[in-house]
Amino acid sequence: MLITFKIIDKSQIETVIPLVEKLNDHKISHEILKMRFEDMISQNYECAVVYDNDILIGVCGLWYSTRHYSGKSVEVDHVYIEDGYRNKGIGQQFFKWIYNYVQLKGCESVELNTYVSNHLSHKFYFNEGFQILGYHFLKKL
Template sequence: MIKLAVTDAEILSCFPVLVQLRPKLVRGRFLKQVRQMQTEGFQMAFLQDEGRVVAVAGFRVSSNLFMGKNLYVDDLITDAEHRSKGYGEEMIAWLEAFARVQGCLVLHLDSGTQRQQAHKFYFAQGFPITSFHFSKPLVD
């Protein structure tokens, strides 16, 4: 069953999986960072198997002129020990259903160019490449 991480314990239980995608995360600052992001609309969903978090998705619902109301996936990761068991597909299906209930017109995400295995997964889930994403660091 997939549910939203609401309590401190639920949020912290997602850390071991999320750090696999975002290795610069610091456990001691993680909860405060997520709580701050939640004030900006961030939400986190997680999937457990036998009491252990095996997949996590961080996302936000927003609107823009380009897509209208949309759900953007900030983070999507399945624990390395639990890949190829259908958890990623289950999370994508949950995100799509959540987006539809929210009235979103688009579900979208970015994926680092080095993540070829993730790209294969996204293609298999029906995500075409629709644009390039450019970013410019503003601090050293």
Template sequence: MSQSISLMLVDTEAQIALCQPLMQQLRPHLTKGQFIEQVLLQQRQGYQLLKGECAGKICGLAGFWIGSKLAWGKHLYVDDLVTDENMRSKGVGAEMLNWLEHYAKSMGCAQIHLDSGVQRFLAHKFYLQAGFIIASHHFTKVL
């Protein structure tokens, strides 16, 4: 990457609001108000939001949880990972995954997990190159 990225956790409503335009690239169904409300709700349940800045502009976001399951033990689960469409393939996503991996290890996690929509072929290629494997199928039933 030609420029440096600054990574930090987002914890105030004002910081969350500044992240909404970029998250809308991944979650276009959420209005700004819905996004802020949902992040605040999820933060009360353990959700954390990592922000990447490049040259003073938000260039990447990663929403994640630390959890524990019978199947995986203690793990970090990535709910949301987005790099600004104008910054893709410039190392932002790799830096964010690297930060998440170090954070997960520091929290005693044995694994990192994420789901990716079946249509996101470029994201799948990125995750495979980053050392992830396709370990399962995720099934959904809308109620």
């Protein structure tokens, strides 16, 4: 097993869609995800990935902004590691790589949202030192 982390080129964004489909339990169609990712790459967004040799096993979106309460920050989004690679320390390594990468870009903080029902992720994020700051609300229009 040779685990590597990197930012993928925007031209390769479609390669992450199968992992994001799994994260969303296939509730969002491939076509809609493709359109959304094509739009996302034109914004303050980068996509970090995890490979085992040449097999894509993990993904995480990075959204950059400056906020009055946290300074220059990155919001990690749609974090997913393939089932067979979980509980092997890869998530911790991935986040360590992300912290180092975004600090080099001048980020002062890392933020994230996680689904309320995803209890395993809550434990992981608490272990990473994240604290609950507030609630994330969503209203579909």
